[in-house]
Amino acid sequence: MEKIEAKEVDFYYGDFHALKHISMDIPQNKVVAFIGPSGCGKSTFLRLFNRMNDLVPGSRLEGEILIDGKNIYAPEVQVDELRKEVGMVFQRPNPFPKSIFENVAYGLRVNGIKDKAFIEHRVEEALKGAALWNEVKEKLNASAYALSGGQQQRLCIARAMAVSPSVLLMDEPASALDPISTAKIEELISDMRGKVTIVIVTHNMQQASRVSDKTAFFYMGEMIEYDDTKVIFTNPHKEATQNYITGRFG
Amino acid sequence: MVKFVESELTQIKREVDQMWTLVFNQMEQSHEAVLNLDRTIAQQIMVRERRVDAYELKIDSDVEDFIALFSPVAVDLRFVLAMLKINGDLERIGDYADGIARFVRDTDMNEMDPELIENLQIKTMFSVVLNMLGTLQEALREEDAAKATAVLSQDEQLDMINKSSASILADYARKNPDAIPFCLGFGGVFRKLERTGDHLTNIAEEIVFYIDAKVLKHNNAEE
DSSP, rough: OEEEEEEEEEEEETTTEEEEEEEEETTEEEOOEOOOSTTTHHHHHHHHHTTTGGGGGGGGEEEEETTTEEETSSOOOOOOHHHHHHHOOOSSSOOOOOBBHHHHHHHHHHTTTHHHHHHHHHHHHHHHHTTTTHHHHHTTTTTTGGGGHHHHHHHHHHHHTTTSSSEEEEEEETTOOHHHHHHHHHHHHHHHHTTTTTEOOOSOOOOOHHHHHHEEEHHHHHEEEEEEEHHHHOSSHHHHHHHHHOOOOO | OHHHHHHHHHHHHOOOOOOHHHHHHHHHHHHHHHHHOOOOHHHHHHHHHHHHHHHHHHHHHHHHHHHHOOOOOOHHHHHHHHHHHHHHHHHHHHHHHHHHHHHHHOSSSOOHHHHHHHHHTTHHHHHHHHHHHHHHHHHHHHHHHHHHHHHHTTTHHHHHHHHHHHHHHHHHHHHHHGHHHHHHHHHHHHHHHHHHHHHHHHHHHHHHHHHHHOOOTOOOTOO
């Protein structure tokens, strides 16, 4: 079953044609990786799935993006509601200047939940889900800034997951982390597989091959190839893909 | 990055090619040794066998290093996997040439019966093996999958000659009881050449796997 469907998507930053006629289906509860050189459009494409590009002046979308069969760019769609369903984690961890507990509880409170016991339960569940609970359970009221970079990134994942989104977008979530923190993030992605649809942008090809079910290769605004990750990394069908993943690009 | 990865791959390919030439020469010399029961040539083959083993260890180690250091994918991964397997196949073929040389060294017979040699078609068998070995070396050098596939059918001829050799040698032994130990040993030469054909078939499949990413192995499931 398809969770996200992109249909003939073109995207412009002013006159710049950033995405060219992209159609793809992202299956439900699978992990899909976007790879490609800098400036190829993979992050731009990712940000269309929760309408982050709406904030970019002069940007324009053609085509349709459907989540659960509904066009997320239809006029009646509430962007806040959409982002409850489609969480996002960025390259650099961006915790709020609040306590660890309040960071995770934030989304629930914004959504009008006041039941203290329920919030406590969800915070614990989200922190356990992000493999952070054992490290922070004794200091939930400490500032989120007191955590290490890797812990902050897992806190951001917990914060995103606290409101139970069905899609999680990850834009190079481990590129600023050390190998141990990176391994923890990858393990988290693996644990979340089957429960949530994950789309991850990464420059780390080994990471894409380790964590994803399907991989899409982008180049100069086009999606060159999209297939099972095993196929992309063992026998890609397009020469450009092969050149990129074997480091012969340029 | 591109240049040094390429240079590592070129180096592995060069080593496999050098080992290949050595194994080809070993097999060619074993032909010479067995036809003339030439113990001097047999001795040389046995000495050179150590070089074949040394190549095998070097290529194994280089491929292991390449996988550990460069995390190859796609065509590069297929290439190093194919080289690893071809390396093992060439080493086995080298062992067979060495085994044939040991038969020549150990047999009591001083010269071959020309009629027996003719009936057994051993010259044809060596000629097919050497032709397969040479063609496959070219196929890898030229990255020509069609050339590699073309040798596959020749293996059948080796199987047939090997099959018929048993009864010819049994008849010969019956008529020449003194030659029984020789016939038993000589039968082993045919089995070695037949097994060489199997390894050459594997090599052809590995070359096609590397170039075209097709797996030919075990495709003939009905057999």
